[in-house]
Amino acid sequence: MTAMNGAYGPVRRKEDARFIRGMGTFVDDIALPGMLHGAVLRSPLAHARIVSVDTTAAQAHPKVRAVITGDMLEQRKLAWMPTLSQDVQAVLATDKVRFQGQEVAFVVAEDRYSARDALELIDVEYEPLPVVVDATRALDPGAPVIRDDLARPPGNHIFDWSAGDQAATDAVFAAADVVVAQDMVYPRSHPAPLETCGTVAEMDPVSGKLTVWCTSQAPHAHRTLYSLVAGLPEHKIRIISPDIGGGFGNKVPIYPGYICAIVGSMLTGQPVKWVEDRSENLMSTAFARDYHMHGEIAASRDGRILGLRARVLADHGAFNGSAQPTNFPAGFFHIFTGSYDLQAAYCEVTGVYTNKAPGGVAYSCSFRIAEGVYLVERMVDLLAAELGRDPAELRMQNLLRPEQFPYTGPTGWEYDSGNYPHALQVALDLAGYPELRREQADKRERGEHMGIGLSFFTEGVGAGPRKHMDILGLGMNDGAALQVYPTGKAVLGISVQTQGQGHETTFAQIVAQELGLSPDDVEVVHGDTDRTPFGLGTYGSRSTPVSGAAAVVVARKVRDRARLIAAAMLEAAPDDLEWDGHRWQVRGDPEQGRTIAEIAMAARSSLELPDGVEGHLDAETVYNPPNLTYPYGAYICVTDVDPVTGEVAVRRFIAVDDCGVRINPMIVEGQVHGGLADGVGMALMQVITYDEAGNCLGGSFMDYLLPTSLECPSWELGETVTPCPHHPIGAKGVGESATVGSPAAVVNSVVDALRPFGVRHADMPLTPANVWSAIQGRPVRPGLAIK
Amino acid sequence: MVNGISYTREVEARLLLIHFLRDELRLTGSHWGCDTSNCGACVVWLDETPVKSCTVLAAMADGRRVRTVEGLAHGAELDPVQQGFAECHGLQCGFCTPGMMLTARWLLDHNPDPSAAEIREALSGQLCRCTGYENIVRSVRWAAKHEAATRAAGSGDGR
Numbered sequence: 001m002t003a004m005n006g007a008y009g010p011v012r013r014k015e016d017a018r019f020i021r022g023m024g025t026f027v028d029d030i031a032l033p034g035m036l037h038g039a040v041l042r043s044p045l046a047h048a049r050i051v052s053v054d055t056t057a058a059q060a061h062p063k064v065r066a067v068i069t070g071d072m073l074e075q076r077k078l079a080w081m082p083t084l085s086q087d088v089q090a091v092l093a094t095d096k097v098r099f100q101g102q103e104v105a106f107v108v109a110e111d112r113y114s115a116r117d118a119l120e121l122i123d124v125e126y127e128p129l130p131v132v133v134d135a136t137r138a139l140d141p142g143a144p145v146i147r148d149d150l151a152r153p154p155g156n157h158i159f160d161w162s163a164g165d166q167a168a169t170d171a172v173f174a175a176a177d178v179v180v181a182q183d184m185v186y187p188r189s190h191p192a193p194l195e196t197c198g199t200v201a202e203m204d205p206v207s208g209k210l211t212v213w214c215t216s217q218a219p220h221a222h223r224t225l226y227s228l229v230a231g232l233p234e235h236k237i238r239i240i241s242p243d244i245g246g247g248f249g250n251k252v253p254i255y256p257g258y259i260c261a262i263v264g265s266m267l268t269g270q271p272v273k274w275v276e277d278r279s280e281n282l283m284s285t286a287f288a289r290d291y292h293m294h295g296e297i298a299a300s301r302d303g304r305i306l307g308l309r310a311r312v313l314a315d316h317g318a319f320n321g322s323a324q325p326t327n328f329p330a331g332f333f334h335i336f337t338g339s340y341d342l343q344a345a346y347c348e349v350t351g352v353y354t355n356k357a358p359g360g361v362a363y364s365c366s367f368r369i370a371e372g373v374y375l376v377e378r379m380v381d382l383l384a385a386e387l388g389r390d391p392a393e394l395r396m397q398n399l400l401r402p403e404q405f406p407y408t409g410p411t412g413w414e415y416d417s418g419n420y421p422h423a424l425q426v427a428l429d430l431a432g433y434p435e436l437r438r439e440q441a442d443k444r445e446r447g448e449h450m451g452i453g454l455s456f457f458t459e460g461v462g463a464g465p466r467k468h469m470d471i472l473g474l475g476m477n478d479g480a481a482l483q484v485y486p487t488g489k490a491v492l493g494i495s496v497q498t499q500g501q502g503h504e505t506t507f508a509q510i511v512a513q514e515l516g517l518s519p520d521d522v523e524v525v526h527g528d529t530d531r532t533p534f535g536l537g538t539y540g541s542r543s544t545p546v547s548g549a550a551a552v553v554v555a556r557k558v559r560d561r562a563r564l565i566a567a568a569m570l571e572a573a574p575d576d577l578e579w580d581g582h583r584w585q586v587r588g589d590p591e592q593g594r595t596i597a598e599i600a601m602a603a604r605s606s607l608e609l610p611d612g613v614e615g616h617l618d619a620e621t622v623y624n625p626p627n628l629t630y631p632y633g634a635y636i637c638v639t640d641v642d643p644v645t646g647e648v649a650v651r652r653f654i655a656v657d658d659c660g661v662r663i664n665p666m667i668v669e670g671q672v673h674g675g676l677a678d679g680v681g682m683a684l685m686q687v688i689t690y691d692e693a694g695n696c697l698g699g700s701f702m703d704y705l706l707p708t709s710l711e712c713p714s715w716e717l718g719e720t721v722t723p724c725p726h727h728p729i730g731a732k733g734v735g736e737s738a739t740v741g742s743p744a745a746v747v748n749s750v751v752d753a754l755r756p757f758g759v760r761h762a763d764m765p766l767t768p769a770n771v772w773s774a775i776q777g778r779p780v781r782p783g784l785a786i787k
Numbered sequence: 788m789v790n791g792i793s794y795t796r797e798v799e800a801r802l803l804l805i806h807f808l809r810d811e812l813r814l815t816g817s818h819w820g821c822d823t824s825n826c827g828a829c830v831v832w833l834d835e836t837p838v839k840s841c842t843v844l845a846a847m848a849d850g851r852r853v854r855t856v857e858g859l860a861h862g863a864e865l866d867p868v869q870q871g872f873a874e875c876h877g878l879q880c881g882f883c884t885p886g887m888m889l890t891a892r893w894l895l896d897h898n899p900d901p902s903a904a905e906i907r908e909a910l911s912g913q914l915c916r917c918t919g920y921e922n923i924v925r926s927v928r929w930a931a932k933h934e935a936a937t938r939a940a941g942s943g944d945g946r
Contacts, residue, residue, distance in 0.1 A: 012876075015881065016881075018881075019884050020872050020873055020878070020881075020884060020888065021857070021859075021860065021869070022814070022815070022817070022859075024881050026815075026818070028809070028815075028818075031810075031813065112806065113801070113802070193880070193882075193916055194826060194828055194883050194914060195820065243880075243881065244880065245818070245880045245882030246917055500878075500879035500880030500881070670879055673919030673922065674917045675919075677918075677919035700825075706914050708911045708913070708914060709910045709911050709915075710907055710908070714903065
């Protein structure tokens with residue numbers, strides 16, 4: 001995509017200068033005078049009544065300054081905090097612990113190691129309780145009740161939710177030639193950003209100002225929540241998200257450790273740092289997925305897909321801590337009809353509690369579109385196998401056609417734009433699809449097992465229209481504030497912030513494009529609530545769709561104001577001026593023109609301005625998106641499977657993404673690369689499991705495997721560009737596209753490779769052991785799929 | 788000796804090198820990511836060898852030379868590896884970057900013209916959650932080419 005003038009394009013990142021020198025400032029890099037260190041005591045048991053907590057010995061430790069327990073928090077009415085899903089979560093346990101790794105006490109000490117030492121001096125007596133970790137058993141009569149704190153009927157049921165027209169869908173299924181059904185699990189995963197979560201909290205005892213440096217993807221929302229929960233005046237709270245070492249959704253929620261650090265600072269009058277270790281991150285912070293799904297697809301004999309049905313059991317862990325818009329208890333899962341033209345669809349989701357870590361929506365899933373895409377893309381492949389059709393050809397037959405946009409799907413989503421068959425064709429061409437199929441056939445004859453897997457995904461990202469989407473009552477809009485200094489240098493304040501996405505560069509390009517400046521002349525301020533306008537933060541691929549649009553709108557406001565001042569400078573009527581991409585000039589007389597820099601100086605000068613025109617070039621806005629943006633893509637994965645060891649090698653991965661106009665294609669491609677690695681990881685190795693006693697079996701990087709440079713192929717990218725019709729510069733979100741779209745391509749590829757063994761489905765992760773089981777005809781992860 | 792400067796400190800026997808560098812010397816470019824030697828965000832050089840400083844005791848560095856990301860540049864001039872990462876978008880959040888660059892520097896010192904496969908092998912003990920590794924490989928290749936061009940121009944400095 002070429003830009004209208006020079007500001008868009010693969011501009012090198014402003015952020016890199018500090019990172020390549022080791023000069024970034026991450027939360028754990030912050031050191032304040034007198035700073036103390038916190039550590040969390042966690043439950044070794046998944047479900048147990050707390051009989052007593054004895055902190056006497058810990059308090060006697062010479063370097064310990066405070067020990068905080070649930071009882072102490074209860075006296076301050078802080079023992080429980082609201083989650084982002086109308087539930088409550090224990091900050092420090094008072095009555096019982098409900099998952100392994102739950103927070104029980106917090107020690108504040110003079111140094112990192114002493115705080116850890118003192119944890120071992122706390123004596124907690126537990127009375128173990130029966131455990132339920134299997135979502136399929138959580139609703140059994142007699143299952144251990146996890147949330148006896150709630151005033152509701154006993155049991156582990158959280159919600160029932162449905163979307164689509166059930167009667168119409170049933171009718172389509174009843175009349176269909178072919179119905180294919182499959183149970184499948186999207187297993188529990190964890191985003192595992194390389195930087196764990198942490199905070200430095202400083203309560204100034206004199207001014208009453210609380211400053212919190214925090215690994216937060218949503219600093220403004222955190223500020224409001226702290227105020228509402230703790231009763232602190234909001235203008236006395238400042239949240240700073242400095243450099244963040246990856247988020248992926250893991251850093252959206254407020255975690256107990258943050259609150260404990262704040263309380264610790266209040267108690268001691270000194271700053272308190274708390275940074276979790278890797279095990280704490282994997283065992284207690286927001287997990288992802290854990291959807292147990294039953295899918296059904298209906299089609300005509302000639303391959304026309306007619307309907308889709310899904311029943312889902314959603315494991316939300318011990319507290320319902322999903323971070324998603326209020327009205328969507330299953331997130332946006334019901335976009336599960338994907339990229340196809342269906343007559344009807346219906347899904348129902350039941351959420352349950354288990355003795356597992358809370359969370360649910362994290363890890364670049366676009367509010368559970370990841371689960372929906374996986375379901376439909378597996379079902380389409382199963383249908384292709386049933387009909388004996390090529391999966392690429394079957395998709396091409398059923399993809400939405402360009403003339404159908406804007407398209408309202410059977411569950412109510414209005415897809416804004418797209419040319420799906422074109423994107424699939426580009427991917428097939430890049431892959432050399434017919435040649436791949438020939439190679440596969442040759443290899444099969446030789447007894448070699450090569451797989452070719454496709455997926456075609458559509459996402460809805462950029463939450464969102466405030467009429468439909470809020471988090472705890474806060475509409476999902478974003479602000480932008482733009483100041484232009486007299487010499488024509490600009491400072492843009494935004495309410496989203498980077499955890500690696502390169503906002504300091506991309507957003508500078510957006511403003512530069514609108515004002516005819518160089519990106520070097522635009523400084524982007526983010527991640528500090530005292531210096532930026534209010535907004536809901538960076539997650540759900542919403543930065544460019546929402547905040548990027550805000551940046552465009554605010555820059556255009558500046559440009560409109562500049563027009564009035566330029567008119568005064570040129571002694572012309574504003575209506576007689578036109579913008580040429582770099583300056584306002586008199587229509588028909590291009591010699592007469594003024595750049596933004598010239599106008600900015602004039603705005604602050606002694607130039608007499610017309611009545612009602614203020615002498616500055618600053619502006620603010622709040623952007624309320626009219627709809628989500630709908631990026632999409634076609635992915636093809638080529639694998640080689642060793643049937644003896646069960647080992648899967650991803651040989652090639654072709655990804656064609658359409659995210660509308662690309663502001664910085666280098667950054668877009670980088671985001672796609674990262675998401676593809678996530679997809680390979682989830683498909684082949686990443687899983688958080690528990691044993692029957694509720695012990696987390698993925699509590700370190702020795703057990704929770706992530707893809708390295710050896711498991712990742714050299715990604716092959718392509719692009720198509722279908723501008724978003726309602727975004728001011730036609731951009732769509734892209735940050736999660738590859739994570740959402742790629743797992744199905746990998747699984748489809750492996751299942752394709754295993755077809756000679758009669759394998760029709762195998763659940764993720766397709767580890768060597770699971771692949772080998774599938775080849776032996778044994779179900780993968782038995783007992784987890786619901787019937 | 789850290790980055791050419793000699794430090795004398797009395798430390799606890801159990802103090803890890805990563806914490807010594809970060810908390811005592813305030814060299815915060817090296818990061819602490821996993822505790823188990825899996826992620827490599829903490830990679831520094833001990834004498835001439837990259838090590839994971841989360842599993843090295845500070846006391847073990849006594850009398851030895853440590854090189855961190857803060858010691859990668861040559862005065863005001865960035866190392867070609869640093870330049871390569873910026874040129875090829877080899878980083879996003881920047882958390883793994885210092886460790887990646889130190890291993891890459893070691894690789895190029897021992898193999899000035901590594902293939903993509905050799906680069907992947909060399910970096911396989913380190914994790915990146917953002918880039919999918921592709922641009923890291925390209926960054927290291929960029930540095931290799933840049934250094935080769937510099938050598939060809941006769942101004943190789945033998946680093």
